[in-house]
Amino acid sequence: MNAKLIYRIAASLLLARWKQTLVAAIGVMFSITMFIALLGFMNGLNDLLDGLILNRTPHIRLFNEIKVNDRQPIAQVPKFSSAHNFIHSIKPTETRREIYNSQPIIKAIQKDDRVLGIAPKINTQVFFNAGTIDISGVINGIDVEAERRLFFFDDYITHGTSKDINIMSNSIILGKALADQLIANIGDIIQVTTPQGAQFSLKVVGYFQSGILELDKVQTYTSLATAQKIIGKSNSYITDIQIKLKNYEWAPGIAKEYHQRFDTDAEDIQTVNAQFETGSSIRSLISYAVGITLLVVAGFGIYNILNMMIYEKMDSIAILKATGFSGSDVNRIFILIALSIGFSGGIAGIILGFLISKFIDDIPFNTEALPTVTTYPVNYDLIYYAIGLSFSLITTYFAGLFPASKASRIDPVAIIRGK
């Protein structure tokens, strides 16, 4: 009963000053709209840029690094074991790049619940022969299906289809920039020379474009089998195991674990791309700062309106208190007024913000570097809408707090005497 009455009184006050109320609500709406549109756009960009790295970088990569042996011969001589040994000019021994026991390792990892998928890979340096000059590059022998599923391989294929390298033996997909250097068209045969000196002919079946020119100048892809053939290894030979986890934040921990368990080098995505989260967090920070600034301005608008209302309705408040409404009733009336301005402005802002996001989403955006992107990216995550609405309620609540408590402390005697 009481709640309904308070609601009714608040509504009548709002209606009595509906123009100012509308202006205040529009202020809130405007800031929430900006907040939603800005966060949606900024996070769309974040996702896009993160995706450039996150989508195609394995969360963990197992491989064998070429490095100096930790246990030099002198350490095995008992006589010097307690001494401090100085050794100069150590060179790495001929370590195999192959991952030993790759099949059992893959099986073991597949059983791990935290792992989303695995893509084995062979990575080898080659020279591409273009006339009289050689261009150095890298051939990646890949499991096409796994690459497509885990690393969105198809998104970067601009010509041809990725499956062709499985169907046709001795076929290759070239980075677009490399293909331009080699003047290699689709269907052309190109010559490669392996580090061991062997020559090989490969047919170009596609181009890919990663958005990162440095990669596109050197990277090429072929099937695992073709890669094994080029370097003359058996069909169990692989150099990398790429692992994608269900949550990339687990990568450093699991990498450490696998390093010990499988006795290989293990590299996590955070170590490889230490900087990539910095840009994202700064963009988010800017959006929040702008949204909150606008909301604070809108909050002052609400604060003003409430103060004006209280000033104008002094008599009405006095008679409420004289006839039995307590200070907390009056307080609730004005908090309710503030919150309804915030709520209606917030809802309208969310809707308008969504529409503006839709609009941004339709603006054409073409860039060489990102072949699959045609319009500006927008993130529609519901969490921003929820945050926007809660922000509008919280700011308006605080904007209403002071005027409401002022209204609740109005002394009816002082008002009635003044008449």
Place this chain on the structure above:
Amino acid sequence: MQQVILEAKNISKDFHDPITIQVLKDITFSISKGEFVSMVGKSGSGKSTLLYVLSTMDTDFEGELLIDGESTREKSESHLAHIRNEKIGFVFQFHYLWNEFTVLENVMLPGLKLGKFSEQEVEHRAIERLRRLDIEKLALKKASQISGGEKQRVALARALINDPLIIMGDEPTGNLDKKNSEIVFELFKKMSAELNQTLLIVTHDPGFAERTQRIIELEDGRILKH
């Protein structure tokens, strides 16, 4: 002996603005059920001040106030608000109606706040009181659209909505012309006679006071006679 509704015991009050002046001095009296009491005195003698103390709105005084046998001392603000809502009806010099509300809604407001009756019942009671005050036809008009004399009668209907123990008025006819003053006075008289309603009305009109059952006269914050 009739039931005592309001009892003032040694009430004193000082103002400290800018120097301390004692406005009410050791006031003791009581009002019983059904009495029609007027309070008179020169301007500045402390009538309004006393009325606001008796109304529980002003709690800054010494002495003791009992309403319906209950002391108001050390009661919370919301409890005092509840006492006013249930037991005291007010009529001031100014009407204090909500202009956004209709006459009917204005009258209903304290009744809805009390929450003792359903909304329909409160509405029914409000119409009944408007009828008794002969302004039933105004029920659906906005408060801003009626005349000054009518407003004061609506304020009276609002004061009656919760069947208060006592109606307090601070110069309720002070802003009205002779004709309207007479109407309002007759209504007080009628309420006293027909409903045995207890009334305490501050007035500076000697003619008004003489026609009430009992006169309390204040001078310089002291009761001269009662």
